[in-house]
Amino acid sequence: MFEKLDEFLDKYEEMTRQMQDPAIIADSARFQKIMKEQGAMAPLVNAYTEYKKCGQDLDDALEMLSSENDEEMRAMLKETVSDNKKRLGELEEEIKILLLPQDPNDSKNVVMEIRAGAGGDEAALFAAELYRMYLHYAESLGWKVQLVGADETGIGGFKECTAIVTGNGAYSKLKYESGVHRVQRVPETESGGRIHTSTASVAVMPEADEDIDIEIDPKDIRIDVMRASGNGGQCVNTTDSAVRLTHFPTGIVVYSQTEKSQIQNKAKAFALLKSKLYDMQQQEKHDAEAQMRRSQIGTGDRSEKIRTYNFPQGRVTDHRIELTLYKLEKIMNGDIGEIVDACIAADRAAKLSKMEQEN
Numbered sequence: 001m002f003e004k005l006d007e008f009l010d011k012y013e014e015m016t017r018q019m020q021d022p023a024i025i026a027d028s029a030r031f032q033k034i035m036k037e038q039g040a041m042a043p044l045v046n047a048y049t050e051y052k053k054c055g056q057d058l059d060d061a062l063e064m065l066s067s068e069n070d071e072e073m074r075a076m077l078k079e080t081v082s083d084n085k086k087r088l089g090e091l092e093e094e095i096k097i098l099l100l101p102q103d104p105n106d107s108k109n110v111v112m113e114i115r116a117g118a119g120g121d122e123a124a125l126f127a128a129e130l131y132r133m134y135l136h137y138a139e140s141l142g143w144k145v146q147l148v149g150a151d152e153t154g155i156g157g158f159k160e161c162t163a164i165v166t167g168n169g170a171y172s173k174l175k176y177e178s179g180v181h182r183v184q185r186v187p188e189t190e191s192g193g194r195i196h197t198s199t200a201s202v203a204v205m206p207e208a209d210e211d212i213d214i215e216i217d218p219k220d221i222r223i224d225v226m227r228a229s230g231n232g233g234q235c236v237n238t239t240d241s242a243v244r245l246t247h248f249p250t251g252i253v254v255y256s257q258t259e260k261s262q263i264q265n266k267a268k269a270f271a272l273l274k275s276k277l278y279d280m281q282q283q284e285k286h287d288a289e290a291q292m293r294r295s296q297i298g299t300g301d302r303s304e305k306i307r308t309y310n311f312p313q314g315r316v317t318d319h320r321i322e323l324t325l326y327k328l329e330k331i332m333n334g335d336i337g338e339i340v341d342a343c344i345a346a347d348r349a350a351k352l353s354k355m356e357q358e359n
Contacts, residue, residue: 005048012045044098051091058084100351105206106172110165111275112204119198124157126183127200131161136334143167149255171206176343178204179306208274222246243269252276321346
């Protein structure tokens, strides 16, 4: 079934030989590139190597069983056959998953935008709660979160906010959070006890790095500097350290105020703009594909929902995978791992089904 993987093993072994070549060792950039590529290949190489060994052990046990007369030895061989058949099945599924096309952005950090949608002040409060939910989730995984900019309301909500999440595999997990989130609850300002529905939209983009080739023409940019607002260091409200970039061709506007100096905020703003342009480029590139992801930000309309948080019933429902959990308080405190894992499993299952249909 996996005959072509022998060529894959040969390539892996050739890379091992290359990394022992003094000339390549002396070329740090080339050595690092080969090491990184080989590291990405390792899980599949290890699984396939074990698969081949397990298959050989099964063949050997079956051959011995066909000529063995001792009952005690036959019992041992039958157990070996059974164990190897079971393990072969497990490895086969593991290899199929490893053979699925990999998202090249999965290892990248994340730029996350959260915007209040329908619902006024209640939507802004919900947007702030979603930010805190992702903050706690990221912290539970040892990731770091930096709030780059936020348009706050006077009652603790966010009209919109932008954060950078730094951590191994951040995009591979958080990308499933893109879409419109809906909340159903009785607002504190509602005297009649009626349940209101509000929305907030989440966009998750891979952070642009040196691997992403995005050219930005200086003539296409307007740079505005201003005094930062809100909580910050002692420079806030005393120096023109905040930076806003406007990209004329796309209309994208980014803002950074969290760094101490104008130079640092300018660098951060350009990095954010690069991430947004890359995300736009990726969406356009895959626009013709049948299962292309739709625009992540959307309009904040209630009909464009991926998940509902129902406070009166204490439940959270992810509509894409038809998963309902009755632990809303834990989820709002960052316990979203079960939902993320279910989304990853559903995505893999769909890709496996498509791959098997094509083969």
